[in-house]
Amino acid sequence: MTNWLPDLTASSGPLYQRLADSIESDIDRGVIDAGAKLPPQRDLAYDIGATVGTVGRAYQLLRERGLVSGEVGRGTYVLGRQNAKPDFIAPDAQGTRDIDAPRGKLRFDSTAAPDVGQGAIVTEVLSRTASDHAHEISSYTRDFPERWFEAGASWLSRNSFRPSADTIVPTLGTHAAVMAAIAALTTPGDYVAFEHLTYSQISRSAGLIGRRTALVASDHQGLDPDDFERVCAQKHPKMIFLMPTVQNPTLAILPAARREAIARIAREYNVVIIEDDLYGGLTEDPTPMLADYAPERTIVAGGLSKSVAAGVRGGWLSCPPAYRHRIRVAHKMMTGGMPFLLAEVNARLVLTGQAADIRKRAIAEINARTAIVRETLAGFEFKSRDNIPFVWLTLPDPWLSGTFKNACLEHGVLIDDEDEFKAGRSEQVFHAVRFGISQPRQRKDIADGVAAIRRLLDEGRAGYDSFS
Template identity: 30%
Template sequence: MAEDIATGRLPEGTRLPPHRELAYQLDVSPNTTSRAYGEAVKRALLRGEVGRGTFVRSTDTDPTQAEPETLRRSDSGPIDLSRNLPMSGFSEQHIRRVMSEIANDTGLRSLLDYQTDADLEHHRAAGQTWLASCGLSSEINCIVPIVGGQHGILCILMALMQPGDLLLAEALTYTPVLAMAARLNLQIGGVAMDEEGVVPEAFEAWCREANPKAFYMTPTLQAPTTVTLSQARRTRIAEIATRFGVILIEDDVFGPLKSDKPEPLAKIAPEAAIYVTSLSKAVAPGLRVGFLNAPTKLAAALHLSVNLSVWMAPPLTLEVASRLIEDGTAAELTGQQQRIARVRQQLVQRILGVAVIPKLSDGFHVWLTLPEGWRADVFTAECARLGVRVSEGRSFAINAGDAPEAIRLCVSHEANEVRLQRGLEIVAGVLRQKPSGSSMAI
């Protein structure tokens, strides 16, 4: 229903059938359709009119005119634009179906026991299919199942690096990587970026002067800036890494959301790059299932690192994910997330303005450079005072002193579009304020 409303298949004002009639049409329980209608009202997709029925809500509806129940729910707690998660609710019915199938399957017993490499063969085959959808062909023996992308990154660092080794990352990067480097006693260096992403010449300078062991990067829908690295820059970076013997750690968890992304680094330089993907951003974060694609020479070390950290990726969740991939459901859910992302990106641009957000990305986050005079910490605090959580740009910086005055907005964690719209309007209102003296950048 949410997808059909977002794509216009169910135009605003459309009168929906009574939930019992819809249950009969779909051959499901009336309780199911009743709960679905309730969830849609909660998300401000529908409105109910006593004596008339249920209608698709207008996108221009004033949030203050929402139904009392919607208002009660939407007013509870801060509006959270700080968590970069996919839209919830799409995967539940499919995962419920697959879990029911597994529960009635004679193979359930084997999924509750320790697994050997041979047992994992069909899970790696599903990973091969998922990797192909990301634009990467892979050999079965080079695929390593992991417990989500973050676990995969930690396993890579554990397998490749020793205390004191130098890890490079983009100057603005995925924050947990900084914590991992500190925990493993690694040095970390920030590679300069511009409006097109990481600068190849800056990477080469690090290679010439400092002997880095690996370079972690998110070339597609970069976290946090949303930049997607061009094919030309990818080729240049792959060439530099190959020449200097630096392993590229390509975090592509956002890749499935990008409809027209360039080739993965792991395809350009298969022996120099480890590719990290997961189902977290496109299917369901709670599954905690992902895959590494490793160069042949590193696959065994990565398998060992996974064994050391968790012994094995949980077979039961791997089986759920594998079935979703194999029957095409994962691809369908990814398509839904892509469409919702576009709709919400357009909402951001409509509320904040084209001058503020001149270019849309395909992902669920927006990088907002603040007007002159605003300090990001003060802007973030003002949003928080007004009930909206955002992420300060400095929290992603390897060198805090070099961080731009910017914030990241995530537009997917809030399922209720009334709350999202209200949060964005608050952010837009703060942007229109004239910074006070204490807000001035130093």
């Protein structure tokens, strides 16, 4: 490019953001053509009187918007753009693109159920429900049919755990179930215990409603009961959130002896246990659930998002009967209440056996994709499990988790670094990343994405430069 300079006067904000906005505007208006090479960072920094770091941040922001790509040693080039405004692409006629994937990126940062054709089933159930219950759909839901509780009891049942319908609360997904329990059974200022690495959206959400986080140490087997007892003695948490069967993101399965010890400690210190079994329902793991060891204080939460369809927001929790009314009220206060249409659709999916059938198909697809991962990443340290839609990859030296995430983004793959799963400010460093394998529509996309990850691992940091 020659004789081109960005207009930095048309907007306000940090210089790097104004520079990125100006370049995006010029791309949209055709001033900068697709395929054009942007000026070297040092040259542009000199021309506009900025630092090289400022220009580098602007170029990185353009990469995140899907507008440019950087090639080590060659520079930064403008990508083709079909229209100016949308940052996301719709599916093509064959429905083979990811509807919510940023342009040119593979969505490896989600573990929602893979597309195995469940859309047609859900469409049919939705249509029939709307026809059968037109009056209920037109109003607020005040009375819950017994079948909604029966569906929850059925879906949450695993191994010897068989909750009765009178322990069930239907919820808008597993996340809402857990948050309703926290809101109902703790008060602002109370501590809720979490592992250092976990599904951190819960700790963040709990913080928004005034609960404090207490971190408990874990190892490759899961939560350390001795450290849990230490935290109980020092901080007196009212509740602990756990994923004993397939912990997210480490994939650990808590041994029975540790579950028994945790139940004993929770009973001694009067701690309520939340057992998130969202991934457990995908496994064939025979380990008794925490609820089997401490039924009087354990709340089991689960749903349909990882095995059937995330978009139907199907969830339930099972709790001791004394908690049920409080949690149900808290769920209504925090979510606005259960919509009849979704609750009925989810119940029908479960009670007709269609949800179980979809889960079987989803598991088969996940395992086919897991086989691709295991073959492609052979020789590197990673953890995967049959039936489970994500991988926990330990990075070789000198990779750092955040740097590797950025490198994958540069190569068109969205993954999650370890910080995404930290429940609080933790001194522990794991040098690992998690990537999901369920969201891309085709196995070819899985192969391409994992191949890109493999290339980065093979090349080391010499294969990635944050500055072009």
